[in-house]
Amino acid sequence: MNALRTALLVEALVWRRATVQRLATPLLVTLVPVTSVGMTALARSGAAGGAGAAKLADYATGDIATTHLLVAGQILSVAVLMAGGFGVAAGFGQPLADGRAGAAFGLATPREALALARALVVLGWLAACVVGAVALTVGASAAVAASMSAPFGSSAWEAAGRALAAGLLGAGLVLPFAAVATATRSALATIGTLIGVVALTQLVVLVGAGAWFPYAVPSLWTGTGGPAAAAAIGGPALALTAAVAPAAAALVVVQWRRLTDV
């Protein structure tokens, strides 16, 4: 436990200084509310045309605050995965690619404790970003609703809760990429895999199997595929998605314990 505490302190400091974190934090926290409110406003303005208008049609009607938060959940479920994917690619792949990971051998704090701490720190950072983004969206949405004398009622709070949960589920889906980074020892290969998984998710959703594919679940659950697809996401699918993070964390620990030729 002492080793993990030390590792957490060290990894938190390192992550605070990491370029990926410094770039991604403001993007995640500010772009989500800005985009949610902006897209909803655009959908209701009638200014959007062509394919864009069709995509925005779902946001053009209904309670405005609820719509803001539904959009926030949909954006978060993907944005968190992308930001976190880049984060673990840098945090796990880069030190293995440039040999710095070799210095983690022979320490009183075992390398697997460092790896677990790194995964937990990235997870904690993403969770904080999700909370921040949802809180800002709630604030912005409440302000917009008040200015239009529209309500910010229970359905908006329910959508906020779902956005928060979807963001947290998306954060957990990042950890398998730490295992990919460890296996490939390459940040670029990890990012390539991340892009591949996002593309695969689109295909899986297209053929109608998204309800059981963890990488599709958060997005579908927040309504990306429409109300029917959201309703098809049940407790077991959410539980399966939530189980990805601990399983991946355990795999990363085993990988780092067995690591050799570094």
Add this chain to the structure above:
Amino acid sequence: MPDALLLDDVRHTFGGRRHGARPALSGLSLAVAPGEVVAMIGLNGAGKTTALRALAGRLRPAEGRARVLGHDPARLPVAAARRFGHVVGAALVDPALTVTENLRVAARLHGLPPRAVDGAVSSVVDLLDLASWAHARARTLSLGNAQRLGIACAVVHGPDALVLDEPTSALDPRGVVLVRELVRDRAANGAAVLVSSHHLDEVARVADRVLAVHDGRVVGTLQPGEADLERRFFALVLEADARLATRRAA
């Protein structure tokens, strides 16, 4: 007294049994006792760094035995790890942290209790003359200062077994003297130190024993005081090559 650092008949080939794979280590054996400084010299590709990686636990050799303070370095118990330090290739340095932060992190990861960290960091900053860069980010350091920081991170906890790969390769003459004094000081305090180098003059000054490594094995021992060390080293290399050629011909 048991050897603090030991490689016993260690063999390893990168690429396994693939056709054309060349052994990096071909039965390399060495031992370093507490209080002793042993230097490995050899040509590029002789196997020095691979041997040091096996001792640091970074490489599990296919055959043979590596031991640090009596333990397998790949699974070093915490008590032994607290007494071990190494710089083989990249050091325990994060480029985004300052010199002081890196040293504090290294001290904690090497198992120093929080109350002992400040004293240890201050001491090693003085020892390796890093005070002027204490608040500089590691990524902004010159190659030589970065190398001194890497060594500082490996010794901040006062290890009893120390492995350093080419520790003076990027250092100016003053840095070389600082590292030489540090190595001798660690040995005077009972530490076993194993260094690798290309510089015969330097190893002659710092080591108690010099091992000539060639073709993945130790081919002879040189005494640092002996005359014309360079000629003796090349003679050992040529003898080893001749022995190998004879074996292959037979």
